[in-house]
Amino acid sequence: MKYWLLPLLFLALVGCGSKKTTGMPPGWTIEAFPPEYTARMVRLDRDGMRNKVLNLYELALEALRREDRETAKLALDEALLEIEVLYGNSDQARRARSLWRSEDDKIYKGDPYERSMAYFYRGVLFMQDAEWDQARACFRSAIIQDTLSQQEEYNADWATFEYLIGVCETRLGRPGHAREAFERATLHYAAFRDGYPSLDYAPRGGSSMARRISFGPELPGFDESTNLLVISQQGNAPDKIALGEYGELLGFAPGGGGGTLRKVHLDGRPLGSVITDSVFYQAKTRGGRPLDSILKGQARFKKVGEDVGAGSAAVGAGILMQNNNKEDNDTATIVGAGLIAFGAISYGIASLVRPEADTREWATLPESIALWTGSLPEESVTLEALPLFSDQTIAKSISLPRPQEGVEVVLVFAEPWGTILTRESSNLTTTERTQP
């Protein structure tokens, strides 16, 4: 062996191992973002394409909670581009469907409710910039993500998005289209209000949340004179859980905290917002996925492989034990050993099958969305986000001046950060005070 070949051999091996791709969108560098995002940007780079969209989702929401609209826009725009990519019969999609790879090997785009929420946040940011047609486009796409539910009644049934389309149409001077959108929103809201309390979510047994939600009698009104729209969010994202013997079924558990609304105050009084949607409800009512039948088939294959393996090995062992003391019985010994070997191979193949459902989730989403509309008086008002739990003591408030024209769109994260996001958040005085 020539020694000079060794470095080349090393290079060859290293070259083959370095297929890693970055998840950083083109033109992005870690240094271009404020230092508080460094950890997320490193993860975005390190995780590659597989988790790119998930990392962008979480970056966007963190930016919104930091009142950093520009970073949120950048992250959402990149994520939405990836959402719209169609992976028809691509190599990576084929790999994710194969017996030997688990579903989470695929490039993450999120489940329909997560994709819808990404479009929702981008739409709200467009609303704050008074780009009503672009906002309407986002809410339409948010609805499109929710089509193809297993049960038709749950197809495209987000009340919030239809309502916000109605707001956009009103601002675009199309009252007829606005009225139609508000009517659709009302229908979806009624179905949600009736359907949510009876929703079955057994995995964690928590059924008290639905009872705690106090639904409003109807959606808030909106017309050309309305100049304040408050979109508040409560609670924690639903948890994705793997059910079934091999984790082949995707299930959802409520994240909780979505029912408490008395935490956003306007001039000292609780805002009478209406909870218009539950993220958990949307995740849960989506129903089965076409992929579920593939994963179920893989789980069955694994189960049969294991059973056949165990059975063959047991029979083989029995034959060997029975013939242990007999002489001149080579045939039985060969058959017994063969069955054990076959069982081991069958079990080994079964153990390589990966039917697990993908439980990667956008964990920073809220549980519920609530809407409130009103008309600001001539002077300014104070909007306050109070902590949800007693161990959190910081309340945030913002003084909102009456807008010169149009609508002030306020996005509130009621907890745990208490963010109040407006277009001019950075120019308005945000105060923090300690709860008594």
Next chain:
Amino acid sequence: MIRIVPHTTAEPKSLSIQIKASSNMKSAFLILLTFLMLFVSTGCGKKKFDIQDVDPGQAGTVRGLGPESQDVIRVSDMMTRSLLVSPTITQAPYPPTIVMLEMQNNSRFPFNKDIFSSRLKAQLNKDSAGKMRFVARDLVDEINAERALKRDGLVDYNPDLRTSVQAGADYFLVGTYEGLSTRSQKGASEYALYTFKLVDTETGIELWEDFFEVKKEGKDDVIYQ
């Protein structure tokens, strides 16, 4: 290893050739192996995706159902040809002044609307050879500031070119993008309709209009449905 043994009766010579041939073969094999490793290490048997220049007028390998570069180019090419032969332009007694309004997006895709307006305006300015003139409404403040500097005598200018105010528009040129989305288990379909029209700013009469339409279909893998 395969050995080549020359067919000869001269025993000592045969031995020496055999040893030499064996050594050469070994070297050749190692060199071949090295090249093979280099090939594998650089390509790993799979073509990497590199950044490359492609024709923006053609659909590339990276596709989406929303507006794409070839749509921008086809829309502006088509609208330019149509508008420049319309009687509103060809029979105008003087080059009309036009303001390009912001495009309206009535689809489900948020996208950069300015790119349609920018390319269409640039192509019209280029191909019309002065048969129409666009008013830069996006620069109103800058133009007013420059006018003030000139009139204050702070910068030089030709007094013969002075106007009392900025130019008004004879026509508005306005575009709309509308979409129709369909989804089923078989895939996704998007129909897009681009319309542009020229509107008289005095009467509101639409003097010219044309459209471009395209339908795109695609299918996502079952793992994303």
